[in-house]
Amino acid sequence: MNDPIAIAREQILDPAGLSERELDRLLGILNSPAIDAADLYFQHSRMQSWMLEDGIVKEGHFNIEMGVGVRAISGEKTGFAYSDELHFAALEQAARTASAIARDQRDGRTRIARLNAPHQLYPLLDPIPSLADADKIQLLQQVDAVARAADPRVAEVIVSLAAVQDIILVVGDDGRLSADVRPLIRLNVNVIAQHQDRREQGSMGGGARRDLHYFLEDERAQGFAREAVRQALVNLEATAAPAGHMTVVLGNGWPGVLLHEAVGHGLEGDFNRKGTSAFSGRLGEQVAAPGVTVVDDGTLPQRRGSLNIDDEGEPTQCTTLIENGVLVGYMQDRLNARLMGGASTGNGRRESYAHLPMPRMTNTYMLAGDRDPQEIIASVPKGLYAVNFGGGQVDITSGKFTFSASEAYLIENGTIGRPVKGATLIGNGPEVLRRVSMIGNDLALDSGVGSCGKEGQSVPVGVGQPTLRIDGLTVGGTDT
Amino acid sequence: MSQLHQDDPQRLRTQLEDTIAALLAEARLQGADAAEASASSSTGLEVAVRMGEVETVEHTRDHGLGITVFFGQRKGSASTSDLRLEAVRETVRQACTIATHTQEDRCAGLADAALMASELPDLDLYHPWSISVEQATELALACETAARDYDPRITNSEGANFGTHRSVRVYGNSHGFLGGYPSTRHGFSCAIVAQDDSGMQRDYWWTTARRAQDLAAPAAVGQRAAQRTLARLNSRQLGTRKVPVLFCAEVAAGLLHNLISAISGGRLYRKSSFLLDHLGQAVFPDFVRIHEQPRLQRGLASSPFDSDGVATQAKDFVREGVLQSYVLDQYAACRLGMTTTGNAGGVRNLAVELGAQDRGALLREMDTGLLVTELMGQGANLVTGDYSRGAAGFWVERGEIQYPVEEITIAGNLKTMFANLVAIGNDYDFPGATITGSWLIEQMTVAGG
Numbered sequence: 001m002n003d004p005i006a007i008a009r010e011q012i013l014d015p016a017g018l019s020e021r022e023l024d025r026l027l028g029i030l031n032s033p034a035i036d037a038a039d040l041y042f043q044h045s046r047m048q049s050w051m052l053e054d055g056i057v058k059e060g061h062f063n064i065e066m067g068v069g070v071r072a073i074s075g076e077k078t079g080f081a082y083s084d085e086l087h088f089a090a091l092e093q094a095a096r097t098a099s100a101i102a103r104d105q106r107d108g109r110t111r112i113a114r115l116n117a118p119h120q121l122y123p124l125l126d127p128i129p130s131l132a133d134a135d136k137i138q139l140l141q142q143v144d145a146v147a148r149a150a151d152p153r154v155a156e157v158i159v160s161l162a163a164v165q166d167i168i169l170v171v172g173d174d175g176r177l178s179a180d181v182r183p184l185i186r187l188n189v190n191v192i193a194q195h196q197d198r199r200e201q202g203s204m205g206g207g208a209r210r211d212l213h214y215f216l217e218d219e220r221a222q223g224f225a226r227e228a229v230r231q232a233l234v235n236l237e238a239t240a241a242p243a244g245h246m247t248v249v250l251g252n253g254w255p256g257v258l259l260h261e262a263v264g265h266g267l268e269g270d271f272n273r274k275g276t277s278a279f280s281g282r283l284g285e286q287v288a289a290p291g292v293t294v295v296d297d298g299t300l301p302q303r304r305g306s307l308n309i310d311d312e313g314e315p316t317q318c319t320t321l322i323e324n325g326v327l328v329g330y331m332q333d334r335l336n337a338r339l340m341g342g343a344s345t346g347n348g349r350r351e352s353y354a355h356l357p358m359p360r361m362t363n364t365y366m367l368a369g370d371r372d373p374q375e376i377i378a379s380v381p382k383g384l385y386a387v388n389f390g391g392g393q394v395d396i397t398s399g400k401f402t403f404s405a406s407e408a409y410l411i412e413n414g415t416i417g418r419p420v421k422g423a424t425l426i427g428n429g430p431e432v433l434r435r436v437s438m439i440g441n442d443l444a445l446d447s448g449v450g451s452c453g454k455e456g457q458s459v460p461v462g463v464g465q466p467t468l469r470i471d472g473l474t475v476g477g478t479d480t
Numbered sequence: 481m482s483q484l485h486q487d488d489p490q491r492l493r494t495q496l497e498d499t500i501a502a503l504l505a506e507a508r509l510q511g512a513d514a515a516e517a518s519a520s521s522s523t524g525l526e527v528a529v530r531m532g533e534v535e536t537v538e539h540t541r542d543h544g545l546g547i548t549v550f551f552g553q554r555k556g557s558a559s560t561s562d563l564r565l566e567a568v569r570e571t572v573r574q575a576c577t578i579a580t581h582t583q584e585d586r587c588a589g590l591a592d593a594a595l596m597a598s599e600l601p602d603l604d605l606y607h608p609w610s611i612s613v614e615q616a617t618e619l620a621l622a623c624e625t626a627a628r629d630y631d632p633r634i635t636n637s638e639g640a641n642f643g644t645h646r647s648v649r650v651y652g653n654s655h656g657f658l659g660g661y662p663s664t665r666h667g668f669s670c671a672i673v674a675q676d677d678s679g680m681q682r683d684y685w686w687t688t689a690r691r692a693q694d695l696a697a698p699a700a701v702g703q704r705a706a707q708r709t710l711a712r713l714n715s716r717q718l719g720t721r722k723v724p725v726l727f728c729a730e731v732a733a734g735l736l737h738n739l740i741s742a743i744s745g746g747r748l749y750r751k752s753s754f755l756l757d758h759l760g761q762a763v764f765p766d767f768v769r770i771h772e773q774p775r776l777q778r779g780l781a782s783s784p785f786d787s788d789g790v791a792t793q794a795k796d797f798v799r800e801g802v803l804q805s806y807v808l809d810q811y812a813a814c815r816l817g818m819t820t821t822g823n824a825g826g827v828r829n830l831a832v833e834l835g836a837q838d839r840g841a842l843l844r845e846m847d848t849g850l851l852v853t854e855l856m857g858q859g860a861n862l863v864t865g866d867y868s869r870g871a872a873g874f875w876v877e878r879g880e881i882q883y884p885v886e887e888i889t890i891a892g893n894l895k896t897m898f899a900n901l902v903a904i905g906n907d908y909d910f911p912g913a914t915i916t917g918s919w920l921i922e923q924m925t926v927a928g929g
Contacts, residue, residue: 056582057582062559064571065561084562097539199751243720275636391858392858400872403857423868424869426870472929474928477925480722
């Protein structure tokens, strides 16, 4: 079956005895003249996870969530109710509760019409049974064995594997019915290496909107194990990180978390409608160095941050945020687009049926430049080369953002020197990209492990960038 | 179960207890040697206002149940939001299927029957607030208005939020333990934006309590959000230097939780903590006492039993600077060859014994240094203790605040920071389940442009 609407009907609507007639009636409740927009968001989500530690698979977990969120918008006001019971009476009550946001509550009329997504970026499968449970156990053990065999200093190994199938069905106030079937898989390896009394960690993982065979291809999972060990061993040799303002070269791929924090959040439509972002009202201004182009692209096949349609039923797209250094676009959901007089960019996302959608990133990355990465490092007399990061955070209003390096090296006289301990980097979003002085030709996206939190809601995202030279960023080490 | 009795906590509790009993019986039927299960149900109202208007009205309603089954020393678990009997059976079946694939783990299993909470005192946690959407809106508006009217430099708002929630939680296991209790939680918060020639700044404040009458007044919350925001205007960077650092009370609570993570069983048996093998050793100077009060009346984190069904008990983690107890659940305790400390699910109502000095006295003792009022990002490495965070706050000279600072980092090592704690203030003044005053730390590296 390759029709997401048919799959969603069979998995969600049919078992609850809901047909188009009931959906019509619910929309009628939501479609009083005073309601500007409304939707029903049905979700059925299944997740299975496994965890290996001490060389044995100790834990496994299975979770099923099902429910519907009902939203009614009148002007800037949103009424929201949800239910994990899907029978018509519960839905009708949720619809009446949500639509109480508008004073005029006469019922209207709408007819359901199906809408197909313009693209199918990933297979409509359930990744959980894509590999037999016994084979999942074997995979975890192989990964553990590879990590332990990689070096005698490896003391602890934790491997986790998760597979999720998320089926969603959105019914809009205009009667549009759309659906998506979203597989998501992830494998992570965490390693502690010990030398005498010193212990350090390394971690690596990856994921995609694919079936679990993804981890078996090209020994991908074993590669994660080797990489986690490599990082832990590098950190065993690391000495104090420098403190102060300096030239920083960021590696390609995951260090793109810089873009996510420094500019990504600040360009989400809600903050800009409210005027609370450091980027508010700056469309058309030079906010980055010439040559810097940043996009948010929800249409990359099989990527963790990609979606066929967003959680409001809008097709995802590739939105240019910064073009050759000039701010050209925001990321919008339907509510903020309507209030700002624009169109949704397919960035309306929600953690689940129990959360309200808002503008969120998908895969955010900077396009490649023309510099050889070696040439970039060679150009720095003294600075920091940071290649792996933990998470980051941003204060949208002041523009200040942080991201924490987990693998970094000194650069001395244009060559990579000794490894230094992890350190937090801090900067100012509207300024930092103006200090980009060299852009590598080696654009890479992350391996598929990113999650973004906003107002308590977590969604999977991707980041990416080429190697970048930034002329001045504060590095929070201890070595003055 | 098609209809849950949200308005009658006793009936709801009975229903959830019946669900737990059904889960455990089903697990036995499917061959499990032991099992444990938990169920919860909560409803709530959340209202958000912004710029004097209602922005969202949310009616929340969440259910959940989870089961863990043990076949000998093999374990499986499953959870769902669907409390219908068919779904309950399916969930048990899924957990049992998982347990056919997991491997023997000598520590898998329930805590000893003798450790189960035998008496379940009423901790006075349930104080429902029957408030209409209109009344909730009025409170949120009063909070935001107080902030917006505070000063002409308050130019924008992220709004004020009101929330009230009631829930019932039940846990049971195959030892025959079955415990549950209803609880409530209410609160509101306000986030406000100030602007002048130097740019925009944002800050917030909040209040939360089990009983409505224990909440701060809406206007007081709004005004404090405004004061905090205004104080940040005209922030500067600092040059790189090594100076003493005073962590204000609500930020010091974060250091306290770094300590708790480092002495938690999961990190200890995985040898992933900088405080490995420190039990009985001095971790802080001798004036430091850190303890938990899990059975505090109306406490925001109070519970008579932990997530293993084990009785909670008041205890010192640190006394006279010496580490007295780890934070252990049944599994970690078994791995370490120790006894559970009744901390499955974490610590409850953590408190630091307050010192004698107020904020002013601490600033004078610091003389010249950094007062930190906000931390950003991750950057606490609990394996090594290495600590590097983004920060904002105030530069202090001769015991007086000089100007606000931002876009700086502070760095050190938690072990050294704890050992070099100079004083803890008496200036505890933030809501939540953790009690501490400000912490003055001898020296850290501050980096800036």
